[in-house]
Amino acid sequence: MTSTLDAPTANEPNRSPKPVISGRRRDSAQFGIYVFVILPFIALFAAVPFAWGWGLSWVDVGLGAAFFIFSGLGITAGFHRYFTHGSFKAKRPLRIGLAIAGSMALQGPVITWVADHRRHHAFSDKEGDPHSPWMFGTSPVALAKGFWHAHMGWLFERDMTNSQRFTPDLLADPDIVRVQRQFGLWTIVSLVLPGVLGGLITWSFWGAFTAFFWAGLVRVGLLHHVTWSVNSICHMIGERPFQARDKSANFWPLAILSFGESWHNLHHADPTCARHGVQRGQIDITARLIWIFEKFGWATKVRWPTTQRLARISANEE
Incomplete structure (x- = not known):
């Protein structure tokens, strides 16, 4: 009998599919995840005393906002709506640009990110979903554990989503494979460039350091938690005006910071x-x-x- 995890998804042919998990993450890759998840998280905690003690300049604010918008929209318009779901077709320069912009959010390489998210949709809030908050039950303790898992705990698990199964289209695209391999480069650019610009604008080493801290580390940490909140909060609380197969919900307080991603039920x-x-x-x-x-x-x-498309999924449809 085919298990839930091996069952073909709605978009896959009715044949024996490739496994959902392709293997275990190497120690070096796992260490990298810990560094790039925990370091920006620590920077978020340090932000308040840092601002209180040394201040926050308008250069830091401007650079932080610019890099937040650029990399954040790289995730939402690029990694999510374009690469994962094909909401539009993009010319080659835009396709490459979106892949680079999303990579600079430091949420993982483009193919890895898309594979995880397509897997999430294939098994949303069921066995196989990499980050459902409902996997441990519905008691208060289970939901607290589920929230942690959905928000960031799942990132520390070592199982890798099978990109051969979930992203064969991206693996066949030489441009996207190249950006995937360049993830280390775009990580360095994302963290170092704000500092370089801050130093040049203020013409000081201190300006370079504060820009690196605010527009580099803090910006990445804030964007991480905005994205992860869509995985956690938007599958737990909010309004559900449309019919979905899972517990996805709209959570309006996140609408601006998430660039519209928190209208998650639709x-x-x-x-x-x-x-x-x-x-x-x-x-x-x-x-x-x-x-x-x-x-x-x-x-x-x-x-x-x-109108017709929305009518089909309206929760009020008789």
Whole structure:
């Protein structure tokens, strides 16, 4: 009998599929995850006393905001809506640019990120989901454990999602494979470039250090937790106006910081839709960026929501 984890997903042919897990992460790679998860996390805790004792300049704020927006939209428009779900078609320069921008968020290489997220959708809130908050039960203790697991605990597990099964399209793209291999380079650029710019703008070593701290480490840590909150909070609490196969929910307080990703119920009800915030007043910055790409001719065949499309997934549908 085929187990749940080996069952074909909705987008896979009805044949014996490749396994979900391809192996165990090497010690060196596991160490890298600990460093790039924990170090920005420590920087977030240090941010308040650092600002209190030494201050926060407008150069730091400006660079931090710029790198947060650039790398954050690389995740939302690039890694998520384009590479994972194919919400639009992108010209080659845009495709490469989105892969680089997303890599600079330091959430993992593009193919690895997409494989994990496609696996999440294939088994959302069921056995096989890499980061469901419901995997331990519904008691208060189980939910607390589940929240930790969904938010960041799952990152420390050593099982690797099988990219041969979940991302054969990206593995066949030489440009994306190249960006995947260059993840170390874009990690260095993401952390060092803010410091270089801060030093040049202020013409001081102190300006370089504070820019590295705020626009490098703190920015990465904040963006990490915004993204992880979509995995954890948006599968636990919020509104569910659309029909989905899981517990995905809309959580409005995260809408701006997540660039529209926290309208998560619509996304799980209609994963390929290019706009997640489809109801009145739901700000979706990522969708607006995709709209700009489309106007410039850089993106085509955008899967915008339609009245008929939304009617099919409405929770109020009789």
